[in-house]
Amino acid sequence: MANIKQPMGIQPEGSQRYTGKDALRMNIMAGKIVAEIIKTTLGPRGMDKMLVEYTGDVMITNDGATILNKIDISHPAAKMIVEVARTQDQEVGDGTTTAVVLAGELLKKAEGLLDQDVHVSTITNGYNIATEKAIEILKELGEKITIDNEKILLEVAKTSMTGKAAEKSIEKLAKIAVDAVKIATSTEDGINSVSKNDIKITIKEGGGLEDSAIVKGLLVDENRASDSMPQKIKNAKIAILTNSIEVKKTGIDAKIRITSPENMQAFLDQEEFMLKRMIDRITNAGANVVICQKSIDETALHFLSKAGVYALKSVSEKEIKKISKVTGARIVNMALDLEPSDLGKAELVEERKVSDEYMTFIEGCQDPKAASILVRGGTKQFVETVERALDDAIGVLIAVVKEGIICTGAGSTEMEIAKRLSVFANTLKGREQLAVKAFAEALEGVPKAIAENSGLDMIDILVNLRAAHNKDNSKNMGINIKNGKIEDMLKAGVVEPLKLKEQAIKSASESAVMILRIDDVLAGRELAKSEANRGMTRAAQDMM
Ligand code: ADP
């Protein structure tokens, strides 16, 4: 067992310091543990994790980023692996499990090399060389596609959702995701630009998935503030207000003055007068739709209805910002400050019934790129799962539409890179060769995990997959998880954005290298304590 050094004088009592090999082994261990947790969720047949929050709320998911976001991880090296997932999620929106599994495999292989007395700097150098080469190879494997290739786009969406949503709903969801991304994409000089911000997903439990729909514009989960308001406004001129439309009761002041019924009436008249002034300001500015972040007084609602204005109240700040962006309306604090130039525009604002709920549709907006997706389904858990699946699909579609390059999945790309990388390794002199080979083997960890999670014989599949890739024109050969056969994944329609693989390889390697370079861990009291609680320290010590 390794000797964990006692804290030196510079650190307070209760804190710990690990140096050299101890630090390294412990960090590798921590990183590997995180990757192991996530690994069983990889691929279409990956298992789910049940996450139980402090509040007792339960979430069932196999989304790598979601799991790592929710579990409480305190070890610094483990946190770096969590960071891999976060980066992947931000940059691509999918491929988080792949990235984490890869990082774990790289650490595992590094451990093997350390056991063979390969120096850590040789490993990190080799990993850096391998990363660069792997990306170069990856780029040779890509297939170009355009936004008009609907079939491929649908396949990309379906690949990312396989195993994340019910099989029979994937077809419909893929179509919704593709349509939304197409609406949100603008093309200039042959370059597509599209942002996730232009696509809003609204989930609403109730109804069935078949009630889910796409809206060219914005969908706000609010009904009009009063039934006497018009249900539909054409050529909408939209005002956005953050303050409430009401007269603030002035507490004590009012109490003193209101001493008789006449007084009371005068007070009410005055209040009404002030409200009327606000509404006049709104209508004089030309607004026929008012979106208010706070509440709207009953009397004000009455005036607004009389003026034929459609109003929404208590709209969240997030929604307000979105409406502002999409319609061009400027966000104004008080009704009395509203100017005609503050108004935004839309061809239509309408309240519509969706299943049994009323929602507001804002269509034909100034920003034509806006798209909203309404997700309906039986339970909260169901719609949340669908939301996460759609979010992944939209992420990969955006990556594909922007870059225009795809590669094949089901372990094919990882295997092909591994093969070419080990050929390249043979051209290297010195011990870096070992590290590059180890990197290649780490890549094989992806098809291996997919096979294992699908209940297939991992060793058999790997041998067959390797053999297949040694033939000509075999770069797209991957695992058919239903029968274990090795097939062309371009034909099977298991395709992913090249960007996903690129980001996964880059960030996995980056974090593995970063973890390997640490030779000193200075832990404050809190960390030492929490580690002890989790048995992490003991587990790490036991390993040594
Ligand atoms: P990640 O978080 O990395 O996206 P997933 O659980 O979504 O993890 O699994 C992604 C992996 O599953 C990719 O390697 C992808 O190619 C593979 N995959 C997706 N669909 C299929 C399929 N139909 N057959 C085999 N592999 C698939």
Ligand code: MG
């Ligand atoms: Mg995925």
